[in-house]
Amino acid sequence: MYAKLVLLGALALLSNVAQAGPAIQHWQTQNGARVYFVPAPELPMVDVRAVFDAGSARDEGRNGLAALTGAMLAEGVKTTAGELNADEIAERFAALGARFDAGADRDRTSVSLRSLTELTLLQPALDLMAQVLRAPSFPAAGFERERNRMLVGLRQQEQSPGDIASKNFYKALYADHPYATDPSGTEQAVSKLTREDVAAFHARYYVARNALVAIVGALSRAQAEALAEQVAGGLPSGESAPALAPVAPQAPQTVSLPHPSSQTHILLGQTGMSRADPDFFPLLVGNHILGGNGLVSRISNEVREKRGLSYSAYSYFAPMRAAGPFILGLQTQNEKADEALQVLRDTLSAFVVNGPSEKELKAAKQNLTGGFALRLDSNSKLLDHLAVIGFYGLPLDYLDTYTKHVEQVTLAQIKDAFQRRIKPERMVTVIVGGGAAPR
Amino acid sequence: MFKHLTLGFLLCFIGVAYAADSTTHEFKLNNGLKLIVREDHRAPVVVAQVWYKVGASYEYSGITGISHVLEHMMFQGTRKFGPNEASRIISENGGRENAFTGRDYTAYYQQLEKSRLPVSFMIESDRMRNLLLKEKEFEKELKVVMEERRLRTDDDPESRTYEEFNSVAFQNSAYRNPVIGWMDDLENLTLDDLKEWYRRWYAPNNATVVVVGDVDAREVYQLAQKYFGPLKPGKLVAPKPRREAEQNGERRVTVKAPAELPYLIMGYPTPVLNSLEPERRWEAYALEVLSAVFSGGDSARFAKRLVREQQIAANAGAGYNLYSRGADMFLFDGTPAQGRTITELEQALRAEIRRAQDEPVSAEELVRIKAQVVAGRVYERDSTFAQAMQIGTLETVGLGWRVMDEYVERINAVTAEQVQQVARKYLTDDRLTLAVLEPLPIDPNKPRAAAGKGGHDVR
Numbered sequence: 001m002y003a004k005l006v007l008l009g010a011l012a013l014l015s016n017v018a019q020a021g022p023a024i025q026h027w028q029t030q031n032g033a034r035v036y037f038v039p040a041p042e043l044p045m046v047d048v049r050a051v052f053d054a055g056s057a058r059d060e061g062r063n064g065l066a067a068l069t070g071a072m073l074a075e076g077v078k079t080t081a082g083e084l085n086a087d088e089i090a091e092r093f094a095a096l097g098a099r100f101d102a103g104a105d106r107d108r109t110s111v112s113l114r115s116l117t118e119l120t121l122l123q124p125a126l127d128l129m130a131q132v133l134r135a136p137s138f139p140a141a142g143f144e145r146e147r148n149r150m151l152v153g154l155r156q157q158e159q160s161p162g163d164i165a166s167k168n169f170y171k172a173l174y175a176d177h178p179y180a181t182d183p184s185g186t187e188q189a190v191s192k193l194t195r196e197d198v199a200a201f202h203a204r205y206y207v208a209r210n211a212l213v214a215i216v217g218a219l220s221r222a223q224a225e226a227l228a229e230q231v232a233g234g235l236p237s238g239e240s241a242p243a244l245a246p247v248a249p250q251a252p253q254t255v256s257l258p259h260p261s262s263q264t265h266i267l268l269g270q271t272g273m274s275r276a277d278p279d280f281f282p283l284l285v286g287n288h289i290l291g292g293n294g295l296v297s298r299i300s301n302e303v304r305e306k307r308g309l310s311y312s313a314y315s316y317f318a319p320m321r322a323a324g325p326f327i328l329g330l331q332t333q334n335e336k337a338d339e340a341l342q343v344l345r346d347t348l349s350a351f352v353v354n355g356p357s358e359k360e361l362k363a364a365k366q367n368l369t370g371g372f373a374l375r376l377d378s379n380s381k382l383l384d385h386l387a388v389i390g391f392y393g394l395p396l397d398y399l400d401t402y403t404k405h406v407e408q409v410t411l412a413q414i415k416d417a418f419q420r421r422i423k424p425e426r427m428v429t430v431i432v433g434g435g436a437a438p439r
Numbered sequence: 440m441f442k443h444l445t446l447g448f449l450l451c452f453i454g455v456a457y458a459a460d461s462t463t464h465e466f467k468l469n470n471g472l473k474l475i476v477r478e479d480h481r482a483p484v485v486v487a488q489v490w491y492k493v494g495a496s497y498e499y500s501g502i503t504g505i506s507h508v509l510e511h512m513m514f515q516g517t518r519k520f521g522p523n524e525a526s527r528i529i530s531e532n533g534g535r536e537n538a539f540t541g542r543d544y545t546a547y548y549q550q551l552e553k554s555r556l557p558v559s560f561m562i563e564s565d566r567m568r569n570l571l572l573k574e575k576e577f578e579k580e581l582k583v584v585m586e587e588r589r590l591r592t593d594d595d596p597e598s599r600t601y602e603e604f605n606s607v608a609f610q611n612s613a614y615r616n617p618v619i620g621w622m623d624d625l626e627n628l629t630l631d632d633l634k635e636w637y638r639r640w641y642a643p644n645n646a647t648v649v650v651v652g653d654v655d656a657r658e659v660y661q662l663a664q665k666y667f668g669p670l671k672p673g674k675l676v677a678p679k680p681r682r683e684a685e686q687n688g689e690r691r692v693t694v695k696a697p698a699e700l701p702y703l704i705m706g707y708p709t710p711v712l713n714s715l716e717p718e719r720r721w722e723a724y725a726l727e728v729l730s731a732v733f734s735g736g737d738s739a740r741f742a743k744r745l746v747r748e749q750q751i752a753a754n755a756g757a758g759y760n761l762y763s764r765g766a767d768m769f770l771f772d773g774t775p776a777q778g779r780t781i782t783e784l785e786q787a788l789r790a791e792i793r794r795a796q797d798e799p800v801s802a803e804e805l806v807r808i809k810a811q812v813v814a815g816r817v818y819e820r821d822s823t824f825a826q827a828m829q830i831g832t833l834e835t836v837g838l839g840w841r842v843m844d845e846y847v848e849r850i851n852a853v854t855a856e857q858v859q860q861v862a863r864k865y866l867t868d869d870r871l872t873l874a875v876l877e878p879l880p881i882d883p884n885k886p887r888a889a890a891g892k893g894g895h896d897v898r
Contacts, residue, residue: 040481042481043481043817043820043821044817045817045818045821074737086737086747087738087743087747090736090737090738090742090743091738091803091807093737093738094735094736094737094738094807094808094810094811095738095803095806095807095810096810097810097811097813097814097815098814099814099818114818115814116814116817121814142747145746145747145750145776148750148753148776148777149746149753149754149776151777152700152753152774152776152777153753155699155700156699156700156774158699158881159596159697159698159699159700159878159881160594160595161594258882259881260697260881260882261589261593261594261697262589262593262594263586263589263590263593263594293530294526294530294535294537295514295523295526296523296526296527296530301523304583305522305523305579306579307579308578308579308580308581308582308583308586309582309586310583310586311583311584311586311587311590312590331586331589331590332586333585333586333589363527363530363531366530366531366532366533367530367531367533367534368533369533370531370532370533370534370552370555371533371534371535371550371551371552372533372552373482373483373484373533373552373553374484374533374535374550374551374552376482377481377482377484377823378481378482378821378822378823379821380821380822436697436883
């Protein structure tokens, strides 16, 4: 057919295109922060992100502490010229046309700045970012308010069946492991957090040996080196965070929670993989076929395309420092919940038993390698990659070798990895919904 | 002063950015199809979007949601490609794809390695005229859309509040229609309705193709001629204007739904660029600045005064879209802080509105807003997708893509007096519509003491 001819021609062309990623430059600041830099001369702007091994996995029972610490950074700083309050910090960044952001996930706290390269704008923005990282004052009034806002946010999540399902899935899967709690914390824990907790968390984890700085922008190497010193050079050296506890295997269980929603949200899953997992690529490519490639994956095909049961049905691995989860999910009208769960389970079981077909594997590889350039087509995507590569200690040529690793995955490897690792009969199942409870 | 120097520099600087914008090229095919190509050679990728002038604001009572259902059906097969097959072809070419429907447009897109652009044009030109609308796929896809409605609207109390707000705030304007459609209309939609809607709006003379990426504009034009050129134009009948009638008194809506937190929306009818005479177009830019005065980031008034200083709001925002096809709303929304009520939040928002009417915005505030606008124009060029979105939106609502190049200049020309003037003219009490989400207990057997206003009946 005509269409296929066009495609084959284009494919032949692409295989000759070099799949090299950007050359990542790497060094350390004087005080021991790791720096990762990719020059991007095309646009007159700079993105810089400081990443600390200070995610909610470091909360130590004070759930929500990493997130609250991040939210408190721009509440006040001590500078040589006196103290700046939250209004003054926000006004300075805005007047410079800069964008500042801080947030925490389970593994990381990330503090980001985007600025134009013009020095009269960039320099003061970087200075302020450095002060915010090094010398936040954590004023008491701001602390009470931000903690209250976190509590409001937690209650907002309680009215979303999707959020409830996700939180309960992690709770069931990770039990006593620090990954069990959402970075936003719990009402009970957040209401007990103190200013001193935040100050101690900052002092312990916002240190150079626990940090990396990722930089993408229109800078020379010398400028990037100076920038990294400016942002992170003032941090105490400190110590890197200790290794996280390994994740214990989960017991199979089903958690059913009533919610007055018209849909039931279903999550199914188990422990997945860490970033350093030897099965990383077979599991990644296999999952792409199973449920990771939008509307053309098996799960979406079975649940949505064939049966119209759900708007969104998917599966994914969330690789983290310790073993992250493997999750399958969907939402469907309450009456169809049993049917949809059965389809989801059957689709997974069939995949684990039989593995993918040769045709499916080829199509998945074509998608992953043919679309490789799309992963690197903006400064913000490059910055995300640098942060991941730096934080998880991936090789600097990770992007260069990505397509090669994908190409090398075989049918047998996928089948073997899924059969060894994925146990459909031992899954954690979370079901939220069912409609209004009897009154 | 330092801040003025900063802004002076930014203004010079944007001149450089303008020069780069000359890489945008506009073409028109004989069948009426418009093609806009912006060359951006930063990465070997391309984004292609096809925009149709149809969306929820083209719909009328009884068929709401039809544009969005048709968008779903566009993936369900032509004579050349079976259901979902086009998606598989795009995937096998390393591409990402999707589509979106709004009030004023329906659009389809692919993101691809640059040599694969023909794949996009092959699929889009085919389904522009050759869609097969079949009963089996329709029945199934309608179920998917109903699940989407349950997910996005029915089970999200804030989203339900917004839907009801719209249907009351707009009486004649088709902006009252929910994009996803009322459930009852979805249940009664027929395949014939869809066939008629497709025949009416899917034609090259009702479409704009936008391509941004590492391409040569001439080559893209030739490619477009090859694929889209042979398509026959359709007979277009312009939608009725359905201009909104004057509002003569406040309107209040209450939505009771299972929820943890109350939520407030307030809106005032306002003109947009498209609905204003050229000599009054400054008003739209002044309203844009006014919305930034209220909620343009952490240094804006709501964050500073309502969230940090008075601690009345946990969150509060203002919104205005100057690029709507027809007259629209200036919106406010918010959630009260802990221990605060909806009434207190409403009073605080009204006090902020009065302040904007009584006092001119300070010079520092204006400088900050303009600094962010100027920098934002550079930042948005980091995303080819965002650039294509802007071009597509502006073309589809009838303003033309060049309007985006005027944006910085027009915002910079806005004065404090003009901001005050539009606040006085449009944010008036008799033109207000207000919607409140009143939480019902999520678990009726365990009512929370603090939930909502308390004291509501549990049936």
